Amino acid sequence: MSHALTDSASPSLRFTKMQGLGNDFVIFDGVRQRIELRPEAVRAIADRHFGVGCDQILLVEAATSPNADFRYRIFNADGTEVAQCGNGARCFAVFVRRAGLTNKEVITVETQSGHLMLHHQSNGEITVNMGIPQLAPADVPFRNNEEAPEYLLSVGDDTLRIAAVGMGNPHAVLRVSSVTDAPVATLGPRIETHPDFPRHCNVGFMEVCDRSHVQLRVWERGVGETLACGSNACAAIVAGIRWDELDHAVAVTLPGGSLYIEWAGPGQPVMMTGPAQVVFDGVWPISAVLGNSEGGS
Numbered sequence: 001m002s003h004a005l006t007d008s009a010s011p012s013l014r015f016t017k018m019q020g021l022g023n024d025f026v027i028f029d030g031v032r033q034r035i036e037l038r039p040e041a042v043r044a045i046a047d048r049h050f051g052v053g054c055d056q057i058l059l060v061e062a063a064t065s066p067n068a069d070f071r072y073r074i075f076n077a078d079g080t081e082v083a084q085c086g087n088g089a090r091c092f093a094v095f096v097r098r099a100g101l102t103n104k105e106v107i108t109v110e111t112q113s114g115h116l117m118l119h120h121q122s123n124g125e126i127t128v129n130m131g132i133p134q135l136a137p138a139d140v141p142f143r144n145n146e147e148a149p150e151y152l153l154s155v156g157d158d159t160l161r162i163a164a165v166g167m168g169n170p171h172a173v174l175r176v177s178s179v180t181d182a183p184v185a186t187l188g189p190r191i192e193t194h195p196d197f198p199r200h201c202n203v204g205f206m207e208v209c210d211r212s213h214v215q216l217r218v219w220e221r222g223v224g225e226t227l228a229c230g231s232n233a234c235a236a237i238v239a240g241i242r243w244d245e246l247d248h249a250v251a252v253t254l255p256g257g258s259l260y261i262e263w264a265g266p267g268q269p270v271m272m273t274g275p276a277q278v279v280f281d282g283v284w285p286i287s288a289v290l291g292n293s294e295g296g297s
């Protein structure tokens, strides 16, 4: 019988809790432990009352392609597997070196959306090459016939001006006059599940302070509002540059702290730099996930 969370050798699994600007993760070493994560296990571990608590679970695995060092899988708290996580990529880079899985300064990692390159900086921060943003609606994916820097989205009685940008995962970005007053909890879920985003989306509310500084709050797909979202920060800067409201290097202030994002324009990768911290190491008893009725092998 295949379990929700399995390891052939042990009734428990080691993990590390990490965070990038308060976007928090449970990271499992799937290189030394054989782990299969099913949605119910993800939800149980991510639960902030009955589990460890996190926004996403990250699973580190051996690479499947010759030109990568590792594979990296990402699961939202609701159990869905997704293709990109910017803050998680920085935590991943710290995790694999701390776990002794590599000592490389530059790490190439496979994700469902392609390869990321992670660079350890001398100040302890990590720079991630987040890849080339997807701007064609079909690649986001977003339902629209033409590509444009801005689209009109009908939400109830409102018509919103948004950008739709893919970073390996889908993002909507709206301008707001003040992030403090932004309708994150009300508009966020309605845009996240809007039919024009067939795979749903992450929703950024961006206040442009000047051409090199924005403030941003994010309603994340599959999670809700988080203290930071690295891939949405990248999408927001791409949107702001395409609106000709931002320069090519921008500081993004999120509730959990700041990222530095650079983008030289269409066809170029987005570069994101920021911190990643270890919170604690732990052990998860597999039976806790399966419940007594299913527990044990």
Ligand SMILES: N[C@H](CCC[C@H](N)C(=O)O)C(=O)O
Pocket (backbone or CB within 6 Å): 023, 055, 056, 074, 076, 082, 083, 084, 085, 086, 087, 088, 169, 170, 202, 220, 221, 222, 223, 228, 229, 230, 231, 232
């Ligand atoms: N909620 C996102 C995945 C995590 C992204 C975020 N934590 C980041 O730092 O990029 C999605 O469903 O596409």
